[in-house]
Amino acid sequence: MGKPLFAGNWKMNKGVAETREFFEKFLPLTKDIDFENREIMIAPPFISLSVASEIVKDSKISLGAQNACWAKKGAFTGEISPVMLKELGVKYVILGHSERRHIFGESNELIAKRVKGVYEEGLIPVLCVGETLEEREKGITFEVVENQLKEGLKEIGNLDGAELVIAYEPVWAIGTGKTATPSQAEEVHSFIRQILGEMYGKNVADVIRILYGGSVKPGNIKELIVQPNIDGVLVGGASLEPESFFEICKVEIS
Ligand code: PGA
Secondary structure (H helix, E strand, O other): OOOEEEEEEEOOOHHHHHHHHHHHHHHHHHHHOOOOOOEEEEEEHHHHHHHHHHHOOOOOEEEEHHHHHOOOOOOOOOOOHHHHHHOOOOOOOOOEEEEHHHHOOHHHHHHHHHHHHHHHHHOEEEEEHHHHHHHHHOOOOHHHHHHHHHHHHEEEEEOOOOOEEEEEHHOOOOOOOOOHHHHHHHHHHHHHHHHHHHOOHHHHHHHHHEEEEOOOOOOOOHHOOOOOOOOOEOHHHHHHHHHHHHHHHHOOOO
C-alpha cells in the first residue's frame, strides 16, 4: 500500500499573492507531520504553480495540477502540457474532475487521452469518478463509476499500481456540505478496488490509492480515513485555509 494521500484541490482560487500567503502559514504548521506515513499534495491553479513550486521545493509537500493536455506541445490553445508541469516539479495531475465533466463538457474519451498523456510523461494521474444525485437515486451508481473507470483508463495498459490514483467524488457531495457517509463511501471504494482488480489483477489493485472527495472537513476526516478502502482524501473548500487543511492532514492513521 502507498502512503495515504491528503490532496488539496484549490480549483479556481488563489493567485500568486494568496498562494504565498497560504504557504507562509501552512508550511510551519506541517513541521510536526510524520511524512513517513502520509503524503500531502496541493493543486493550485496553473498560474500559481510556478510560485508554489519555488516555495515547496525544500519541503515534503507534493505539487499537483488540476488538468493537463495529452500532447507534449503544439497547437492546443488554452491547454498546458505534462512536460511543462514536470519542469515545475509537479507530481500529480487531477483529471476528469466532475467540474471538468459537467461544466466544461469533458467526455470520457477526452479524459482517457489526458490520462494516457500524463501517465506516459511519468506524472501520476488522479482520475476522478463519481455519480450525480440523479444517478444515485436511480440506483445506477456502480454502473456509472465502473464506466467512468474503464473508459478513463482504457488507453493505459500494464500498471504496477503506484503510478495511478483514483478519486471517488460523488457529485452531490462536492461543495454542498453533504458528505457521503463512511459506509456509503466505503461501499463504492471497495467496488472500485474490485473493478481495478479485474482490470489489472489484485496485487496491482491493492496498491492503487483510492481517495474520497466531497465536503471533507476536519470534522469528518477521522471516520472516513479509517475505512479499509479509503487511502486518502481530495479536499476542495477545506484546503483553502491553512488551518483547516492542516487539521485534516494531521489526522491519526492507524
Ligand atoms: P469540496 O470539493 O471538498 O469543496 O466538496 C472536493 C473536490 O471537488 O475535489
